[in-house]
Structures are given as structure tokens and as C-alpha cells.
Amino acid sequence: MTKYGQAFVVGLQSNLVYRWNFGVRSLFWFCHLVVVYLLWGAAYAGNPSIGGYSFAQTLTYFVVIFVLQFFIGAFNEDYQISEDIRNGLINQFLLKPINYFAYRLSVFAAARVVSGAFGLLALLVALPFFRGYLDMPHDAWRIALGIPAMALTAIIQFSIAYCFGLLAFWFLDIQGFVILSMAVETLLGGQVVPLDLLPQGVFNVVRFLPFFYQAYFPAAILTGRKGLDFAVQGLAIQAFWAFFLVCLAEGVWRRGLRHHTAAGG
């Protein structure tokens, strides 16, 4: 097994220790879904469609967004990376033939396998309540394009979290930056409202930002909110952002190391 495979296995074990945290998070997720259901249910009362989408389509969109967050969302990777830097734990990686980005990506993948399993469990619990309101399209191309879109989304999410974590090379406390970016990502990633409900002009700008591909894009493909042409174009833009952010992460890492003094290692 390669060293990154080992990191993945160790990541699985350490994340299973925190299974209750994921369980509690699933419970919060269910409550949040109830809020979404009540709010949008009230908005749809008397309106058969909003922005061209039925209540079932919109609720399906939010359910998929939440499940995606469990499978491919970066939760606290930025915090873990910043702690490695602040506590000097990063020094051990500098002395070994390990690529820190690849190591962290392996741990991130392991964490998402565990949290994804809990997400699925939460979905199974929620399904009896929401089944009558869900409307998933069954086109094969949506799955075929949705899977690479999800993989690229995971890379984008991880790379952004990685870059924010590396800010600890320059700042003592990065929590403010992280929560600031979380607010932007939550809004422009489509977790608050489906982005296609924004005014067309705003939507046309937002679709070229990386946040668009953090949650909305794969959810829009899978839930039938966008067609084939849009999905193909979007995949190309998403691939560009994934590549750009990985390069940015490498650049920030190199610049950060120049600042690093390895104190406390």
C-alpha cells in the first residue's frame, strides 16, 4: 500500500473515532432540512412553480446539496491544517518524502467516506418524511456528468480550505477568514437559494466564479435544473477552476514555507 493509501486508512480510523460528531451533524442537517421544507413550502403555497421549478424540484435540490456536503464538502480541513502549522506538527512532513497536499487530500477523502456514510444514513431516516416531495430525473447522462462534476467539486472545496489553512503561516488566528469565506461560499455556492433563482445578469456573472462549482453545479446537473449544453460548458469551467486552485495551493504552500520558522516542532 502506498504512503497515501496508509494515510487514507489512518484517516478512516481517526474519523470513525468522531462518529458521534458526524451523527450529531446529521441530526442538525435533518433540522435544517425541516426549516427549508417549511420556508419553501410556505413560499410555494398558491404558486405551482417558482422560477420555473416545482416545490418537489426545489426540495430535491436542497436534499442533494446537503447529501453532497457530507460526501464532498470540506468541513474543518482548514482548521486542521492551521493547527498543524501553529503547533509545529507540519515540521515532520518537511523532513519526510511526503507531499503535504496529497497527504491532506488522502485524509480528506477518508473523512468524506465516513461523513458520507452518515449522510446516507440521515437520508434514509429523512426519506420516509420527504419521499412524496422528491423529484429526481433519471437521465443517464446526468449521472455520467454528475460524477466527474462531484469529483472536481471535492477538489475545489479541498483546495480552497487548504489555501485558507495555509494562511496560518502569516496569521495567528485564521477563524475569521474561514467564516468570512464560508458566508460567501454558502451564498454563491447555492446552499441558501438555488442560484438559478437569482436575476439572470447576476447568475451569468456568478457562474464564472469558483463558488458556483462548490455545490450548486453538481446539484443542478443531478436534479435536472440545467440541461446537457450547460453541464458540458460548466464542466470545462469547473476543470479550469480545479486546476487553478491546485496550482494556487502549491504556490501558497511554497511562499508560506519561506515564512515558516519551524518553532516548536
Place this chain on the structure above:
Amino acid sequence: MISFSHYLRIWLASARYSLVRATMFRGDLFIWASVELLWISVNVIMVAVIYSHTPTVAGWSLYEMLILVGTSMLIQRFLMGFFWSGIFEMGRNVRNGMFDFVLAQPGDPLFMASTRKLELDGLLNSVVAAALIIYSARKLGLHPGFADLALYAFMIGCGVVIHYSALVMAMSLSFWITSSQGVEGSYFTVMEFSRLPREALKGAAGLIFVWIIPAVVVSNAPARQILHGFDPSWTLGLCAATAAWFALAVLMFRSGLRRYTSASS
């Protein structure tokens, strides 16, 4: 018996220390104030997008809803500003034994623990929430009299006490469980319901979040006071909920405190 003026002097000293600290770390203050402002904006944008597709939600117009959301945010900003840091640190201090420091201080432990720090960023953003309420009231052509405003302020105070009590109860769990990390998430999840109009909650959700947990009453009661004038049932309901929740919080905190065994707990 320690007098009110004694507590006031302690609180003023803590407030003065917090202000000095905030002005020393101006960059931090700016970042955290921006974080709070951005989260307020996220909520307002969500409401604006929904109402760009429908004239009413659960019978509430756009500006009525903004008063509700603004009221909910105002209460939360006051909680963040006056109590959040102190209560949040309580969980960590109980785990590592630092709570001894609070017990050694000259006053009630709950007061000393929860009023140690003032967060200026939360208080600054309460001005933004208040501005949102005033703007929406003007758009609706409302001209509340002095008595209406005084009652509204009183109800906001009740709301802060209920939020405070909910948070104290959540963080008091640290006396029983070894890790209360993420417990604050339960507070945020429950309080998400406070941004919903009462009419949107039906069935079990209505029973739980209106009658058992007063998340909806906290924001709906003052908002209705501004929109429709004095309503004895909402006012009395809010007062009763405030008294009951504060009593429960004090009871739970004291019962937890009896389990506290210093650094070894």
C-alpha cells in the same frame, strides 16, 4: 448579599477591558465585524430572492418578513455581543479545570462566567439589524408610538434572555459529557426556526418549535408587536417562556456545577 451596584461595577470593568482589547486588535475587530455583516447580508439576500418570485410567504409581505428576520438577528447580535464569548469558553474551561478561576471571583458563577467578555463586532452589527428593521417599518408606513417601542424593546430583552438560557443549557452539558465540541451547533440549528413566520409552522414542527421550544415565539412576538400592535396572548406567552427558560437554565447550570470537580473533572 452582593448588591446590584456591585455587579454593575464588575460588568463595567469587564466591558472596559473588552473595549481596550478590541481596540488593541483592530484587524480582528474588522474581520469579525465583516463576518457578522456578511451573514446578515446572506439572510437578507435569501429573503429578497424568494420574494422576487412570490408576493407573500405564509401571509407575510417582503418588508414584514424583513422585520421578522431583522428582529431575529437583532436578538442574536445582542447575545453574541454581550454573552457569547463567555458562555462559549465555559465548556472549554470546565473541561480543563480553568473554571476554578471563575469560581474564585467575587460574584455568582453564572454571572461571572457569562459576562466576562463583550464582543464589539456583534454589538456593531446590531446597528445594522436595527437599521434593517427601521427601513422595513418605513417602507410599510409604520409609525409606532413610544409605548409600542418600549414594549418592543422589552420583548427583545426577553428574546435575548431566552437565547441566553438556551445557550447556557447547551454549554452546561460540559459538566456531564467530556467533549461538548459542536454543542453550540444545536443552538444555531434550533434558532434557525426563529426566522420563520409562525404561520409557516404546521403539525409536529409547530408543536415543537412554537410550544415546546420557543424559537418561533422569540422573534415573532416582537415583530408582531411592531406590525400589528399590542397582543396580550403573544406578550404573556413570551414573558412566561422567558421566565421558564431562564429558571431551567439556572437550574441546569447549578446542578452541573455541583458535579464540577476542578481540574480533574
